[in-house]
Amino acid sequence: MTEHQLAQKIALVTGAGSGLGEATARRLAAAGACVTCIDLDEERARSTAVAIDASGSRAIAVGCDVGDERAVQTAVDRTLQTWNRIDIAVNCAGVDYVLGVDEMTVAQWDRVIGVNLRGPFLIAKAVFPVMKQLGGGDIVNVASTAALRAWGNASAYHASKWGLVGFSRGLGVEGRADGIRVTTIIPGGMNTHWFDRFPEQGIPLPDQGNLQDPANVADAIAYAVALPRGSVMQEMLITPLSETSWP
Numbered sequence: 001m002t003e004h005q006l007a008q009k010i011a012l013v014t015g016a017g018s019g020l021g022e023a024t025a026r027r028l029a030a031a032g033a034c035v036t037c038i039d040l041d042e043e044r045a046r047s048t049a050v051a052i053d054a055s056g057s058r059a060i061a062v063g064c065d066v067g068d069e070r071a072v073q074t075a076v077d078r079t080l081q082t083w084n085r086i087d088i089a090v091n092c093a094g095v096d097y098v099l100g101v102d103e104m105t106v107a108q109w110d111r112v113i114g115v116n117l118r119g120p121f122l123i124a125k126a127v128f129p130v131m132k133q134l135g136g137g138d139i140v141n142v143a144s145t146a147a148l149r150a151w152g153n154a155s156a157y158h159a160s161k162w163g164l165v166g167f168s169r170g171l172g173v174e175g176r177a178d179g180i181r182v183t184t185i186i187p188g189g190m191n192t193h194w195f196d197r198f199p200e201q202g203i204p205l206p207d208q209g210n211l212q213d214p215a216n217v218a219d220a221i222a223y224a225v226a227l228p229r230g231s232v233m234q235e236m237l238i239t240p241l242s243e244t245s246w247p
Contacts, residue, residue, distance in 0.1 A: 005226045008031035010083040014123065015064050015093035017044025020142065021219070023218035025049075029057035031222050033088065036079040038064045063176030066093045066119030067111070076126040088225050089127045090140040091120040096157045109156045116160030117167065124171055128180065136179025138225040141168045143186045145239065145246050150197070157242050165235075172234065181232040183224045188239030188246055190214045212240040 011028045015021030017039030025035045029052040037052070039045035041083035042063025052059035060082055062074040079086055095115045097108045120141050144197055146154060165184055171184035191211040222240030224233040239246050 004032035006088075006222070009033040009087040010036075010079065010085050011088035011090065011225075012036045012038065012079055012123070012127070013087055013090045013092060014038045014119065015091075016061075018046050019092070020050045020187070020190060020202060020214040020217055021090075021092035023214040024092055024221050025059065026052060026055075027218040027222045028088065028225075029055065029217065030059070030091075031226065034083055035059040036075065036082070037061045038066070038075050038093075040065055059228070061102065061181075067114030068121065068124055070107065072119075072122040073126055076123075076130070080130065085134055086127050086130045086137065088138045088140070089123050090142070090221060090225075091123055092142050094142070094144075095118055096154070096228045098153045100153050101155050101173075104156060105138070112156035113160050113163075116157070117163045120164060122205060126176070131175075131180050132178045136229065138181050139168075139171065139175070140221055140224060141171075142216065142221075143184050145167075145186060145188050145237070145243070147186060148237075149246070168235075174231070179229065181225075181227075181229075183221075183233045184235045185221055185224070185235045186218065186235060187217045188212065188237075188243040189216045190217060210240055210242045212238075212245050 010032040013021055013025040016025040016037035025037050025048050029035050035050045037045040037059055045061035049059035049061040062075040062078050064071045124139055141164050143164045144161045146158050147165045149165040150158055168182050189211045192214050220238050
């Protein structure tokens with residue numbers, strides 16, 4: 001993919017304050033897009049936006065809980081007020097509690113579903129009318145290999161990611177007539193801050209050698225949204241070469 005292939009495109013990226021969201025925001029900006037960096041932690045979102053601006057591209061930061069309908073609409077409105085369009089929306093924000101069903105609270109379950117599944121729905125609902133008016137767009141939902149396999153103490157996470165794959169497939173059918181492409185990215189383990197809380201939950205950290213650079217996954221996302229309009233990357237599974245949870 002050449003630099004500036006996404007010139008004049010406006011992208012909205014959730015979870016842009018760290019990890020894959022940050023890597024994606026930076027990669028889309030490097031390809032020429034202007035980016036709205038959305039994160040629950042507004043300071044982290046701002047840090048990403050500042051780094052993008054320093055690189056010569058343009059970005060703004062918005063603090064937003066993606067599970068909050070009003071907050072999502074505010075973030076979308078801020079993007080439209082700044083750039084008057086949205087061509088790309090990437091749902092990277094995610095959360096998990098590594099607990100068994102008997103230990104997990106209802107509030108924790110609701111939070112995982114709220115961020116990982118309700119969040120992409122709210123973003124899609126808010127950007128769909130905009131993309132329809134523009135004659136097309138791209139929505140990218142980041143799932144996980146947890147949507148293909150199962151392991152213990154992750155029931156809420158599995159439910160959210162399996163649900164996200166199903167939601168994405170249905171959304172893609174709905175968007176076809178209006179040129180809205182929906183891509184599901186299914187990444188394996190990434191070397192991000194995702195595992196930072198594992199030790200405090202009594203879970204050993206994974207071997208860093210079995211994790212991939214989130215920049216690699218961000219490259220895949222950028223490739224998907226830059227495809228010629230006559231094609232769509234429906235789903236993409238991208239894992240570390242030494243992935244331990246696949247196949």
